[in-house]
Amino acid sequence: MTDLTVTNLTVKAGRTTLVEGAGFSLVPGELVALLGPNGAGKTSLLRAALGLEKRDAGTATLNGDDCARLSPMERARRVAYLPQQRPLAWPNAVRDVVALGRYAYGAAPGRLSQPDADAVDRAMETCDLAALAHRSADTLSGGELARVHCARAFAAEAPLLVADEPVAALDPRHQFRIMDIIQSYVARGGGALVVLHDISLAARYASRLIWMKDGCIVADGPPTETLTAERLAEIYGVRARVHGTLVHIEGAA
């Protein structure tokens, strides 16, 4: 079983500490939301955890292997990463864009092996893209493009998914749609770590919430244990009412 395990991770940029002493794990079968205000260090934590940026202390392993030492292809076979900064769109057919996700297996659009083609088809089906297969990706709406990005990540058929704000700028229906797709990936045995800014959405879908503030993880546990009005005040500086996993934010504290 693939696991991403991070211990005591510290990331600095010059003299500024972006992440300090962070630890968490991700295993298949769980959908974990990473929460925290803008600038809390979520992206820095994820990138260093995956070995995409240097760390200044701590360890980060995938299946026991140091993430920083994995080749890009080896890493891509173990974890699919959907970055926050995504290309706006490519002027290529949707299916070819999804096929980019087979990079982990050395594939390129236009020369897909049968297993590659099958994996692309499965990812397209999961993300409901069959009708758009031949459309140029730069003609899609934001919601459609978000599904293409997801399908590209899923095409690698990696056991873990790390997605940095996959529902940013989507309307509520499309947010649910993307989260449903991620949830079905988890139900099929994947493990997902997803950065979200919508606390209600996180509480609705995630089995665990990791809360971050000022570069530190301040709580990690199920919504029923970690989602409280006090925590929302501490982390986001807002007044809120919490009933189970329902959240009503009343305003700034």
Ligand SMILES: Nc1ncnc2c1ncn2[C@@H]1O[C@H](COP(=O)(O)OP(=O)(O)OP(=O)(O)O)[C@@H](O)[C@H]1O
């Ligand atoms: N290379 C860098 N040099 C200096 N500061 C940096 C660098 N990279 C990130 N930062 C700063 O570190 C802090 C954390 O950034 P990061 O992108 O990790 O936060 P985030 O929690 O993902 O934020 P958001 O929710 O807005 O995406 C921010 O204040 C950012 O400006």
